[in-house]
Amino acid sequence: MPDNPVITPSDITKNMIINRSNVQDKVYLNFEKITDHLKKQLSEIESSKNDMPSLSYPCSVEFYNGEIIENAILHNMDEYLKQGGILYSREVFADDENKISQIKRIFPSKNRLPIKFSKEVHTYCETGMGYLFFYFLFDDGSEKLVVGGSAANFYDLPEGYDLKNIVGVRQFNREKDKRTDDNIEPSNVAIFRYRESTKRPSSGNPFYELSE
Secondary structure (H helix, E strand, C coil): CCCCCCCCHHHCCHHHHHHHHHHHHHHHHHCEECCHHHHHHHCCCCCCCCCCCCCEEEEEEEECCCCEEEEEEEEEHHHHHHCCCCCCCHHHHCCCCCCHHHEEEEECCCCCCCHHHHHHHCCCCCCECCEEEEEEEECCCCEEEEEECCCCCCECCCCCCCHHHEEEEEECCCCCCCCCCCCECECCCEEEEEECCCCCCCCCCCCCCCCC
């Protein structure tokens, strides 16, 4: 008998599911609920993904104290759960300094990668587990390797380049392309996670949901 046996669906008891579900509920309720006012503003921001319901919105935000954050991403945790997401722990998902209640205004970010390029990047397969390489193509004929995940929408471009200089993107070819030392990486962003409901949406995951 192994020290850490793999749990299969047949090993899952009703009490295990209830306990796990209760933990999920507590984590979910720790997220702040988005107001109708902010939700309306968020509806004017286009999500970067084109293959599933909106999960995240790259944008800029203004706080009630007047501070503005140009690079922000708002994550819809209801959609995340509906698509099979798991809330592993309060520390991972909900212990953020950035709270939705701090936000007075949501508006488009001038630093965001143009939507036509980010949507194309979202169609690329991962280069390796948990990471993605691809290229920015610039109007001077050069290309630069980008190292980051597909969810990134803000990037630290090389000196002398701006978003308007990007004319295309292309996928990294693991057979032919090689990683260089001169790479473009994602910029720092402020992440805000929010919920829309008073009750955690069902994910349909048998480890966390009782069968009807």
